Each structure stands twice: as C-alpha cells, then as structure tokens.
Amino acid sequence: MSSDPWGRVDETGTVYVRTADGEKVVGSWQAGSPEEALAYFERKYEGLVVEIGLLERRVKTTDLSAKDAQTAIDHLRGQVEEHHSVGDLEALRKRLDGLVTTVDARREERKVEKAKQTDEAKVAKEALVVEAEELAQSDQWRSAGERLRALVDTWKGLPRLDRKSDDELWHRFSHARSAFSKRRKAHFASLDAQREDARKAKEKLVVEAESLSGSTDWGATAARYRDLMTEWKAAGRAQRESEDDLWNRFRGAQDVFFAARSEVFAERDAEQTENLTLKEELTAEAEKLLPVRDLKAARAAFRALNERWEAIGHVPRDARPKVEGRMHTVERALQEAEESEWRRTNPEARARAAGLTGQLQDAVDKLRTQIDTARTAGNNSRADKLARELEGRQALLDQALKGLEEFGG
Template sequence: MTTQPQTDSNDTPEQNAPQQAAAPTQAEEELQKDLDRREELCRQAEQVAEERDWRHGSGDLRRLQEQWNDIRRWHDPREDALWGRFKTAREAYYQARDAAHEQARAAKEKLVAEAERLAKSDQWNATAERMRTLMDDWKAAGRTGDREEDDRLWERFNAARRGFFDRRSEHFTQLDEQRAKAKETKERLVHEATLAAATSADWTGDQWAKASARMRELMDQWKAAGVAPKADNDRLWEEFQAARKPFFDAQHAHYEALDAARKAAAEAKQRLIDQARQLAQGNDFGHEATERAKQLDRDWKATGFAGKELGDRLWKEFTTAKEEFWDKRRAHNDQRHEEWLQRTRDAIDRRKQRIANLQEQIDRLQDRLNHAYATDHVEEMQERLDDRREALAQVEAEVRDMESQLKD
C-alpha cells in the first residue's frame, strides 16, 4: 500500500519551501488549489470505494494515488487530514474487495458442491432447471481475486454441469429410442387387438375365456411397452381402445344373455322344486304321480345351467323334495306289500283248510264207494267224488301259485 509521499532529497529548496519571492497571497492561493485537488481525489477515492468495481477499482485507486503523489507537498495539517481521508477510502475499498473475494470463493465452493451432488441426479427436468439457476448464481458470485482459484473452481463446476447434461442428453436419446420402439410395439398391438376382437355367437364358454385371456395379455403387453411420443401415444391409445371395444361389447352382450338364461333356468328349476314339494306333501303314490315324479327329473335336465352356486343350492332343494316323495312312496308300497302278504297268507290258510275239508270229503266218498253195492247209486257217488277231486286239484293249484308269489 502506498504511503503519504515524503520530501525527496533531490528536491530543490524552491520545491521544499515557500518561495520567498512569492507574495503570501499567491502561496495561499496555490496551497488552496492543491488542497482542492486533494479534496477531489478523496472524493473520487470514496466514490471508487463505494462503487466497488473490483475489476477496475484497483487501477483507479493506483491512478488516483499517482495523481496524489504528483501534487506539491505543503506540510499543511489539512493535507494530513485529507491523506487520512484518502487512505481510509482506499483501505475500505481493499477490505471490501477482500471480503467480496472471500465471499465469492465461499459461494463458488458451495455452488461447486451442489453441482457435483446434482451431477448424479436422475431428476432430469428439475435438476436441469436448478443447474441453470446455479449458473446464474455463479455469474453473480463474482471473482475470488485469485485467477488460479477461479479457474480451479470453474473446472470443477463446469465438469459437474457438463457431466449431468451429458447424462441427461444420453437419457433423452435413449428415451427417444424407447418411445420410438414403444410406438412400433403399440401399433402392432392395435393390429393384434383388431384381430382378437372378432367373436362368434356360437362360442362356448371356453372360447370366451380364451379370448378374454388374450385381451388381458394384449393389455399387459401394452403396459409393458412403455410410453410412445405424446401425440402418438394418445392417438394409439384411442385406436387400441377402439380395436378392443367390439370384443367387450360382444362379451357384455353374451354375458347379459347368459345371465338372463341362468335367471330363466333358476326360475324354471324353482317351479320344478315347488312341484316336487307338492308331490312329496301329497298322499298320491299312484302311477300318474310316479310318472310325474319321473318327468320332473327329465324337465330338470332340460332347464339349463343356473350358475354353480345357485344351481347347487337349487339342486339340493330339488333332491330333498324328490327323496321325500320317493321315501314316502316306498313306505306306502311297503305297507301295501305287507298288507298283501298278510292277505295272501290268510288266503292260503283258508285254501289249505278247504283242501283238508275236500280231502276229508273225498276220503269218505271213496270209502263209501269201496263198500257200495250196485243198488247204492255208485255212479252218482263216483260223479261227486270226481267233482271233489277236481275242486281239490284247483285249490291246490291256487295255493301253489300263491306260495310261489310269496317266494318271489
């Protein structure tokens, strides 16, 4: 730092002391002019200190210092006061400059640290915007006052930014390639969906299930294809939906018809259940009621499918009602059979008693006939004997037939 200039040993006496030949008023005028010049230099130095132009300020202060040195030294106390003022302005400038340089260094180091941290980010848009803000902040940070330090920090800062933007550029290049591939894939899926949407009214349930699985497979492939360019992606989605719509419309109509058929089948089955319950609650087990019960089974098979869960429940109700009818019919028939057995046994007993009576009659007639004389109506007795034997044979045949029925 330049100090207040001292008197040089080569100065002439005329320069170092007031000229004796000059009038006092002239010396005072020259002194005042020099003081005014120093006052102006102080003002300019203060202005430089206030403006804080770090690029030109030092040069301006050196120029002002040189101008100060060129002014004649009067050894006036006012000169010392002005020198203190000039020196204060100059020191204020350099102190502020050094503080600004240190602040710039700290700001740049902070910006470098953030840039290096963000260089690894995958938040491409937000990070790119932040990198641009960091660049604005870098420009506003100023210089550190050390060119090598500025260059070193700049190299780190710029390398971090360049590394991020290179990765970002590579990412968007890959993204463009992926979107182009996604567009190609989705165009193919639109075509395949159009083909898969063809249906037939006579499809079986398995065919509808396979077609539905194919549509789900196409949707899974669509999701896995990624995103095409926005304009194409929206258009292709609309085309894909339009291609699939005929299938889903036909599927909806098919299942609506199926639901209606199942509902009709369930209603028909419920009517058959009601009829089976009526049969079970009645006491008619004749041929007509039996045939009606058998017909209910045939009608049930013809009603169609009512759905797994509902169909199982209705079938259980139906079989319960049917079994009740058949159980009661069997019990009724068993009772009738027992009654028939008893009647048949009673009839056999009666016929056996008659056989015994007839055999007794035959024996008496035969004995009489064996001891009869010609005058004892032999022919009449023989005719009566033959009648009794014929009746006995008929009753014995009836007994054998009944006993055979009992065995069967």
C-alpha cells in the same frame, strides 16, 4: 511595493510568496497596482483551497478509487509546488499529506475487504463445485438440471479469484455440468430406445386386439383380452403421441367386442330369467310329492317333471344352486323312500336282520346269566365288567330290533 502576510510585490512588479524555505517567485504583474497583483494570486490560492476541500469530501463520502484519488492529489500538489498562488501553501501541503494518509488507509481497507471478498468468493465457488459434482451423479434429471443452471447464475455473480484458482474451480464446475449432461443424454437416449421397443410391442398387441374384436367365442376371447391387458402394462410406455394413438385403438377394439358380448349376454340373461321362473314352478310341483305316500306314483310324476326341467335350459348362475338344491332335495327323498321300501321287501335282508337280532339276543341273555353268577359268587369286579359289556350289546340289540321292524315284524 506592496505586501501581505503570505506575499509581496516588489518595485519591478515581481510577485513573491513566503514559504518555510523562503520566498518563492509567483509571477510578474505589470497590468495594475501591487494590491491587484496580490489579490489576483490570492484568488488562485482560494481556488486551490476549494479544490482540495472538494477532493477531501469526495474521498470521505464517495467510492472514489484510491488510484483516482491519488491522481487528483498529485495534480493539486503540482499546482501547490509550482508556487503560482499566494497564501499558506504549507497548510495546503499538510492537507494534501492528510489526504494521502486517508487514501492509503482507504486503499488498505479496500485491500483487506477485497481479500475477504476473494476468500468468501473462493469458499462460495468451492461449495458450488462440490454441489455440482454431487448433482452430476443425480438421476433427478429435471430438478438437478434446474439446480445446475441456478448454480451457473450464482457463479456469474461472484467475484473472480486469481486466474489459476478461478480456472481450476471453473474446470471442475464445468466438468461436473458436462458429466451430468452426458449422463442425462445417455438416459434419454436409452429411454427413447425403450419407448420405441414398447411402441413395437404395443403395435402387435393392438393388431391382435383388433383381430379379436369380431369374435363370438366370448369366454376365450375375454380371457385373451385380459392377457393382452397384462402384456400391455408390462410393455412400458411408448412416446406420448404413439401411446395415446395405440391406446385408443386398443381400447376401441375391446369396446367393440365387449359391447357385442354385453348385447348377447343381455338377451341370454332375459332368456335365463324366464327359464328360472319355469324351473321354480316345476320345483314347487315336485315339492308337493313329499312326503311320499305312493312311491310308484311319486316316482313317475318326478320323472315327468325332471324331463320338463331338463328341456328348459340354463338359469342365471347365481340362482342355480338354490333352485337345483330344492329339486335335489325332492330327488333324495324319493331315493330314501325307494331304499326303505327295498329293505322292507327284501327276504335276504330280513333274514340277515333276524339272524343278527337272534345272535345279539343270545349274547345279552348269556351276559345276564354270567353277571348273576358273578354277583352270587361275590365277584363284583367281574360283574361290573360284564355289566359294561352288556350295555354295549344291548344297544346293538335295540338297533337291530328297530331295523327288523322296518321289514314288518
């Protein structure tokens, strides 16, 4: 018979292991010596020690799930309880119990962590739902659409909640996306309709613009083109392809008209510039008639110059006021000379002037007499009042005398 502190082999070859509950049969050994039998079952014990040590390290250093860890513990515990090895089986049981405690603690930690993650995920998903519902009312179609797509990706990266909560939040989230898509679709459908209306309106404007391109009614047609441009801007934008094609036709028609007008105006400008030179020469001749010495000769010369002036034609608009103003200055000077001559030679006018002068002279003489009388009587107040009236009458008399001089005496 052979034995060690944890087991023995009896005379029949039966191997026993010592436990707190007494000896347990490990097995039977008939192939060799009792020492070999004990050594064999001790190696099996060492194998269990190694496996338990490996499991302890996995539990501590890896993310082995609690379920898998418990399965491994149960498997090893079964081997220990089967008593197929020789060694300190109680120590192995305690190590396995310690592992169970560790796994339970890990399970509780993970449960708490999962609950925390679930709460955080719920808060995050609720925030996504709120933002999605706000975006559902946005008219910023591109940016809001891109943001909603980003929210979907964020949602997919979050942990699932309990089925009820997850389904309710997803329903709201999905409904917000659908509402936005429906509004966007309706908006672009309306926009397409507006653009089609704009295309039809601009097609009519193009047709009219093209019909006007050959017109030579420069002023009216240019004004109509301005109106057409105003209507074009008010019509809104058509689809891009149509818009570009219509604009090219519209602009092309205008270009044809305005190019033709520019050519005509260039010729006209050249002609009017030449006319300006001729009128400036006539104006210089007219100005030599001043001052008027021989009214009859000056009048005849100006009439001849004016006839030549009228025959010349238009000058550039910006030069017209200056050259016409010079001519009008000469004309007014002749008119003033004619009026002065008429007043000088008009007997009735001279008689009226002489009569007025005489009346004013009598009034002045009378006032002077009244002033002398008042001062002699010591009535200075009345004398001063009459003196002021005399000043006014004297001024009128001086003016009348000057006018009478124009009549030659």
